[in-house]
Structures are given as C-alpha cells and as structure tokens.
Amino acid sequence: MIYKLTKKRDFSKDFRLRDQITGAGVSIVNNIAEGFDSQSNNEFIRFLGISRRSISEVENCLYVALDQEYIDKTEFQETFEQCEKTKQITDGFLRYLRKYRREQVQRK
Secondary structure (H helix, E strand, C coil): CHHHHHHHHHHCCCCCHHHHHHHHHHHHHHHHHHHCCCCCCHHHHEEEEEHHHHHHHHHHHHHHHHCCCCCCHHHHHHHHHHHHHHHHHHHHHHHHHHHHHHHHHHHH
C-alpha cells in the first residue's frame, strides 16, 4: 500500500517523505523477521516493540502526506486503518509473548 501511494506524482517527488515512509514500512516487517530469528523471546519482544514504533512512524507520515495533498482522504483512511490492524496484531503478539515469558519465570 505504501509503495503504491508513494508512486503518485507529487508524493514521488518529495524524496525525504517518500523515503521515510517506505523505510518505516519495510522496517515493520524487517524487525518482525529479525526478532523471530533471534530465537529469544526477550529479543523478539524488543524487535516487536521497534516494529510497533515503525507503524506509528508510517501513520505520522500519512498525516503529512494528507496535509501536503499527496494522498486523498480515502487513501489516507484505508492505509491508516491497515496500520491500526497491523498494530493490533503486533500488540496481541506482544501480549502473548510477555504472558508466556511470565509463565516461564513463575515455573522456575
């Protein structure tokens, strides 16, 4: 979704914003992958937190893009809603991992 938006004529010319939002978008999934591959729940939790912050960064960039009229309200809303869904899934995963970590500590 982000790459599609940033290919729009005016958006594509704002190199700083375009690179910031695409970088943050890629960072979301990269941090999830890196955390998963760490094979440590503590590290996974840390990387999911970083991923969550990248989602917020994308959301903020969407506001800027809307303010600059690079995207319309519908594009903003659809993409923002997808960010919120991704944030909810990430939060659910974080809750699960934290609960699992607490249970492991209690068993020791």
